[in-house]
Amino acid sequence: MVHIPVLLAEGELTAPAEALRASPIMTHLSPRGGESVIDTTLGLGGHAEAFLTLTAPDGVLIGLDADVENLDRASKKLSIFGERFRGVHANFRALADLSLPLSDILFADLGLSSPHLDEAERGFTFREDAPLDMRYDRSTGRTAATFLARASEEEILKALREFGELQGSARIAHILCTRAHRTNDPLETTGQLRQCIEEVFGFRAPRILPQVFQALRIAVNDELQSLQMFLGATALQLKPGGRLGIISYHSLEDRMVKQAFRAWSTPQRDAVTGAESVEAPFRLLTSRAVQPSDAEVERNPRARSARFRAVQRSS
Template identity: 40%
Template sequence: MRQDAQPSHLPVMWAQALDALRVATDGTYLDGTFGRGGHARGVLDRLGPDGRLLVMDKDPEAIAEARALAAADARVAVRHASFATLADWDATAGGLDGVLLDLGVSSPQLDVAERGFSFGKDGPLDMRMDPTSGESAADWLARADEREIADVLWHYGEEKLSRKIARTLVARRGEAPLRRTGELAELIASVVGRGDQRIHPATRSFQAIRIFVNRELEDLEAGLAAAHARLKPGGRLVVISFHSLEDRIVKRFIAARAKAPAGNRRMPVAVAFSPSLRDLAGAVRADAAETATNPRARSAVLRIAEKLAEAA
């Protein structure tokens, strides 16, 4: 029976994402960013006894919660990994009726100072979604050269003062390593200045470092390709992005598979094009009611695509 029981902590655009998946009672769906299970539980409410929900996450804390859900519901299977590897999971080999990706850092991750994501809460300078794997932000900042740091701040955060911040950071670490989020936030603020900005001066730099440390954009590109490969005809791809770099990748991925490329007068012979996706909605934004109660929803963009049958 469909209950539509809303979780106590609602993910951004919860209802719109679930409606976009168009859950069939006997379908197989993959939530590539389980988080604390808000979307996953919504999918389960719509699935029948023969339905199946596959969940993935990099975060060990999210996976612990997912495994607790799986222990109570035989329809759920769990894998601790990035959604970039979803096509490597044997459970997806039979095809998927829908894939949901809710990108970026989750509210629970931001709320725990020890995870090191927030400049508003002093904690260890970590920023890894999976603290058991890879290099922490502190370790990377301790070894990267000035140019590499500046490039990351510019490309992933669009920080105009990236070179000055990098130069100041390298000079500072010569005196003592940066190990706390508060130290990094204050250093960046000293360079950028606080002024009358509506956002904290460290916002763009923290975003950039987090994206780089977690390989978020590389994972997104790989995950979209993997989802496309595993979706059945009629299956839905649903992605929620929170900044322009992510959304641009999703938009271009869908467009490249939904629309024939523009003609080129230097190539008089037309290249055959068979679309493999249908763009169902363009960019969907959160409604006024949600943005009024959840400021994070203001930057959210939802995109929906449907897998098409292969041409005979």
């Protein structure tokens, strides 16, 4: 499937600079010639390409990705920008430890990319049978099969409830735990997981499966904790006046981003007079989450749940 970057000039990868500049992302982050960008979720490099175009002639972009295969794909595509682009294999949760130069723009487009769903062997999709992996970074951490085999029923329940927002989570957790802990017949493939849900839930399985897969993916990649650590590191990574933009695809992530941005953009007030006593370190660039247009969702259904928020560090 063709990769279409979200909220970017109505999804035109080859859009001319003026169309890119008018896109929802670029209107709020307003990259200028010579500025520096850290794209912390490089993916296939769609947004990065747009940033590099708009920061020409000498702006630079550092792209991070936890997935070395996506990093390679994006690096090939962005090699036309020469030394203006540098790719780094890293998880954005470690942003504070990477010793990167301060940047004018920090950007994150959270979650998975098209290849994760399109390549069955990554284990993110229940539409084909493959090893139950689901890691963005296959060089480290535990697969979804290992998570299920080792987690207690309570841990599985917590993941299903919190990350899948599933009704009837307790029953599903019990079924998955019992099945995954069978030593003679462990739950090792996406097909086995799907079959397990289908056997119990019959015609209701198609509604449950996406939420179970989402919950496991978030648990396996520790996505909410990673986002928390990333948010905690951003203020120190931005130059004064720098902008931070985040696209999230899940209400839990969006809530975390919204609450952080709101707290950072609220000045401290004197308890007695109510007058502003300490200036807020950031100001909101988006008063509410920016969502894709109906036309974009029609062209790119994966953009459906996207929510974009941005803030600017005080000068």
